[in-house]
Amino acid sequence: MKKTLNGSNFLIKNSTIGCDRILIFTIVENLKQLEISLFWIMDEMFKTVPTIFKQLYTIHGCVRNENLCIMPLIYVLMTSKSEQCYRTNEEFSLLIRLIPALAFLPFNEISSVFNELKENMTVKANEIMNWFENYYVYRII
Incomplete structure (x- = not known):
């Protein structure tokens, strides 16, 4: 599951935070x-995941083919249910949930708001913040 049939990377992040493991799957x-x-x-799903994981989180986007359709574009498998993690650190939960909201900001504000979020994150979130920084905030595709 690390590569697609044409050889593109599919597993783009394999991260461990404490005892929790996060696998992020997508392609460029x-x-x-x-x-x-x-x-x-x-969307979060708790019942339709492999038994070693507790949660599947998906990010869907509007894709233009012959028609507009909603397609899952990023898949995230997690070994813990985020609800349990969020109860232990509500501030961390709030900050993590703000990251996808960057997509709704004007382009020229994304960098400064992301940097502000990053300054307020705990060290535990460095890996995921670095991933978003490299693949979303500062990367021109």
């Missing part, structure tokens, strides 16, 4: 689609 083309999508839809 999906990130491009997300960048131009009119809107994003995020």
